[in-house]
Amino acid sequence: MHGKPLSTATDGEKFAALAALLREIISKNLITTRQERARTDPKQVYYLSIEFLLGRLLATNLVNLGLRETCAEALSQLGIQLDSLLPEEEDAGLGNGGLGRLAACYLDSMAALGLAGHGCGLRYRYGLFEQKIINGYQHEYPDNWLQDRSYVWEYRRPDEQIAVRYGGTVRMQTNGKTRFLHENYEQVMAVPYDVPVVGFQNKIVNTLRLWSAEIDISHYTCCRQGADCNSVIDYKHGVEALTDLLYPDDTHYEGQLLRLKQQYFLVSASLQSIVRSFRLNHDALRLLPAKAAIHINDTHPALAVPELMRILLDDCGLGWDEAWPLTVATISYTNHTILPEALETWPVTMVAQLLPRIHMLIQEINERTGRELWHTYPGDWDRIRAMSIVADGQVHMAHLAIAGSHSVNGVARIHTEILKQSVMRNFAACTPDKFTNVTNGITHRRWLLTANPRLAALINDAIGPDWIKTPAKLAELAAAASDPGFLAALAAVKLDNKRQLARYIKAKNNLTVDINSIFDSHIKRMHAYKRQFLNVMHIMDLYNRLRADPALTIAPRTFIFGGKAAPGYYKAKKTIKLINTLADKINNDPAIRDQLKVVFLENYNVSLAELIIPAADVSEQISTASREASGTGNMKFMMNGAVTIGTLDGANIEIREAAGADNIFVFGLSANEVLDYYQQGGYNPRELYTSDPRLKTITDQLVNGFFPVGPEEFRLHYDDLLHHGDEYFLLQDFAGYVDTQNRLAAAYCDQQRWQRLGLLNIAYSGWFSSDRTFAEYATDIWQLTEPVPFWNQDQPGIYDQLRPLARQDVLC
Numbered sequence: 001m002h003g004k005p006l007s008t009a010t011d012g013e014k015f016a017a018l019a020a021l022l023r024e025i026i027s028k029n030l031i032t033t034r035q036e037r038a039r040t041d042p043k044q045v046y047y048l049s050i051e052f053l054l055g056r057l058l059a060t061n062l063v064n065l066g067l068r069e070t071c072a073e074a075l076s077q078l079g080i081q082l083d084s085l086l087p088e089e090e091d092a093g094l095g096n097g098g099l100g101r102l103a104a105c106y107l108d109s110m111a112a113l114g115l116a117g118h119g120c121g122l123r124y125r126y127g128l129f130e131q132k133i134i135n136g137y138q139h140e141y142p143d144n145w146l147q148d149r150s151y152v153w154e155y156r157r158p159d160e161q162i163a164v165r166y167g168g169t170v171r172m173q174t175n176g177k178t179r180f181l182h183e184n185y186e187q188v189m190a191v192p193y194d195v196p197v198v199g200f201q202n203k204i205v206n207t208l209r210l211w212s213a214e215i216d217i218s219h220y221t222c223c224r225q226g227a228d229c230n231s232v233i234d235y236k237h238g239v240e241a242l243t244d245l246l247y248p249d250d251t252h253y254e255g256q257l258l259r260l261k262q263q264y265f266l267v268s269a270s271l272q273s274i275v276r277s278f279r280l281n282h283d284a285l286r287l288l289p290a291k292a293a294i295h296i297n298d299t300h301p302a303l304a305v306p307e308l309m310r311i312l313l314d315d316c317g318l319g320w321d322e323a324w325p326l327t328v329a330t331i332s333y334t335n336h337t338i339l340p341e342a343l344e345t346w347p348v349t350m351v352a353q354l355l356p357r358i359h360m361l362i363q364e365i366n367e368r369t370g371r372e373l374w375h376t377y378p379g380d381w382d383r384i385r386a387m388s389i390v391a392d393g394q395v396h397m398a399h400l401a402i403a404g405s406h407s408v409n410g411v412a413r414i415h416t417e418i419l420k421q422s423v424m425r426n427f428a429a430c431t432p433d434k435f436t437n438v439t440n441g442i443t444h445r446r447w448l449l450t451a452n453p454r455l456a457a458l459i460n461d462a463i464g465p466d467w468i469k470t471p472a473k474l475a476e477l478a479a480a481a482s483d484p485g486f487l488a489a490l491a492a493v494k495l496d497n498k499r500q501l502a503r504y505i506k507a508k509n510n511l512t513v514d515i516n517s518i519f520d521s522h523i524k525r526m527h528a529y530k531r532q533f534l535n536v537m538h539i540m541d542l543y544n545r546l547r548a549d550p551a552l553t554i555a556p557r558t559f560i561f562g563g564k565a566a567p568g569y570y571k572a573k574k575t576i577k578l579i580n581t582l583a584d585k586i587n588n589d590p591a592i593r594d595q596l597k598v599v600f601l602e603n604y605n606v607s608l609a610e611l612i613i614p615a616a617d618v619s620e621q622i623s624t625a626s627r628e629a630s631g632t633g634n635m636k637f638m639m640n641g642a643v644t645i646g647t648l649d650g651a652n653i654e655i656r657e658a659a660g661a662d663n664i665f666v667f668g669l670s671a672n673e674v675l676d677y678y679q680q681g682g683y684n685p686r687e688l689y690t691s692d693p694r695l696k697t698i699t700d701q702l703v704n705g706f707f708p709v710g711p712e713e714f715r716l717h718y719d720d721l722l723h724h725g726d727e728y729f730l731l732q733d734f735a736g737y738v739d740t741q742n743r744l745a746a747a748y749c750d751q752q753r754w755q756r757l758g759l760l761n762i763a764y765s766g767w768f769s770s771d772r773t774f775a776e777y778a779t780d781i782w783q784l785t786e787p788v789p790f791w792n793q794d795q796p797g798i799y800d801q802l803r804p805l806a807r808q809d810v811l812c
Helices: 011-040 058-065 068-077 082-088 098-112 229-243 253-281 285-291 304-315 320-330 348-354 356-376 381-386 397-403 413-423 425-430 444-450 453-463 471-482 484-509 532-548 570-587 606-615 633-639 652-659 671-680 685-691 693-701 715-722 730-749 751-763 770-781 790-794
Strands: 044-048 117-122 130-134 137-141 162-166 169-174 178-183 186-198 205-214 292-297 331-334 345-347 394-396 408-410 435-437 518-523 557-562 596-600 618-621 643-646
Touching: 011 058, 011 082, 011 186, 011 205, 044 098, 044 253, 058 068, 058 082, 058 098, 058 186, 058 444, 068 082, 098 117, 098 186, 098 205, 098 292, 098 444, 098 770, 117 253, 137 570, 162 253, 169 356, 178 304, 178 356, 186 253, 205 229, 205 253, 229 253, 253 285, 253 292, 253 304, 253 345, 253 348, 285 292, 285 320, 292 304, 292 320, 292 770, 304 320, 304 331, 304 356, 304 397, 320 331, 331 397, 345 348, 348 356, 348 394, 356 381, 356 397, 394 397, 408 413, 413 425, 413 435, 413 652, 413 671, 444 453, 444 606, 444 633, 453 471, 453 484, 471 484, 471 751, 471 770, 484 596, 484 606, 484 751, 518 606, 532 557, 532 570, 532 596, 532 693, 532 730, 557 606, 570 596, 570 715, 606 633, 618 633, 633 643, 633 652, 633 751, 643 652, 643 730, 643 751, 652 751, 685 693, 685 715, 685 730, 693 715, 693 730, 730 751
Parallel strands: 044 117, 044 292, 117 205, 292 331, 331 408, 408 435, 518 557, 518 618, 557 596, 618 643
Antiparallel strands: 130 137, 162 186, 169 178, 186 205, 345 394
């Protein structure tokens, strides 16, 4: 590959050679899988997502192919350590947070279960951004993960490119049958790159199809009047910028337009490809819902509804009454949040200008659904307006997705209930059978088997390896909770993982941390509702107590933060600065005798999560109740033996049920109490500020010179607490959070009890495998019948046996 002997090859070149070898094996399995699917013609799933946060694939591909030990042994004979090659792979810059990581877990489970399906996403050249912390501030740099201009695992398919059209005009032609002709448009070519998704030791290989905006400049001339080659090249770069960045900054009109253009690019290319593939193998379009399931992951791909209608009407010649039932029966939608800023809307004028035919179809869908609502609710204009797809000059993408789908699901039981009772109550009342719940899951093969091999080996020794294919069997570990020898071995694994993370912290942050301290981890996207600031308030309180009483001794704590703030999210960026400013003050204060350390690890990604999570003692899941739809970080920590401190929000509730109420630390307002405050008012943060001296001290320290920065640096946080209503109830939940942290620290000091807590979390984490989640989608939403998910035939009801607690109202 590189024209040099092994002795002079770099680790990067050795990685490339090993990956190329695996690609040959994967390619053979991919061809075999496609040939078998062509023969059996199963129903195919197409999972449309703006993000797929894959992480590194070498280690997982080795595990899934069953070749990790073989390759490690062969490489060692050449004097090469496999572990030295793994970091040479760049994390693919295809996602940001939980949405993208969830999508990647689902692809893994789809292949592991042998289900026919594909991911559909965008091939971002520079990802979101590479985060660097300079003087405590976040700075964004291009994530040049494709610096070699290719991705070792991908297959470029230029012969399957698709034309996507923007702008122009639409002309109606009537010649016995009405047709709509799109003219004077700009055309961008979508070139697919297929990334293989390898099933766990079953020789199944599915694909993640990533679309890249490209243009062939050989079709353009540089010598026409007024043109030169520079202008042609500039045009090429302008077109291809469409897939440069994930989430272009939408704080200005041009950024919003680019986001909308990007979303349509994903949807149009994917659906044209899906229908083209379907028509190659089937003559009757009425079979589309029986052979294809198109799933919308959040509102970003919601334009799939009018785009599928456009294809069926304009390209396939169907009438509306034929096309609409096929569209609804084919498409399903997952809602991931109730946050208003994430329930996307687009200006009608923008949609009309950029996507004229799609605009016409959205208006027609809105008109027809409005007439149906009038028949159901005659005269109830307020209800009909609240359910409109087009209202107040905006296109409401969640409403469009609901109207055009046969199934709408939330991602945790409480989230689904909030959707049905609050945010989407009108839709749920109108079509109750359309709404269902599918609680999120994670792939245990990456987040335990691959990310924490020491723990996986210990589990294998205790209960055997069957849990890898049947994760519910992790429950057999519960029997070891009273075995001091096993608990000691579990503690040794955790300590080794903490030692590895401590070395990383020393190398990256030049900070020495105590591996016997509590590793308290808060790693997730920076956002006010996720309440990193509440964690900061607790750390400030601990620090104030230690400063006030030099003789005070506490359980030593290392607080670990990681996460990116959106480039335009000013407050989240200020929170990063606050964390780093607090870290500098605490880490350099000899008076606290190293009992506290605070570290912010820059450029949080999947690979860094795989280092932090196995080492964590405490999992911070402290979002404002009702705001976090589910979360999956909580599941990853649980599966690796960390103990959760959290609110009764999202999947925390189901973790509490699975692990047992004594094995999780819960505090704070309930979802109902939060929703009541939002709806009824009555919350008075200033009263809390004046009545609790701890809160007054902490809040004042933001602006009184306590930090070695200007008094206005953290004024935004101060004002949000006292003058802007404390929207996420930090002051209200502070006292309960501190008390619960004190109980948690006391539990940690009893190491045998603590190890038992961690063990029981691992044991009851099997229900949160994405294999279970994906099987629910497959059977309940997409109506896939083959292959039958393995637990339905081997272990009926096993997950229900893990959840014996009373099923009370989940909002309580």
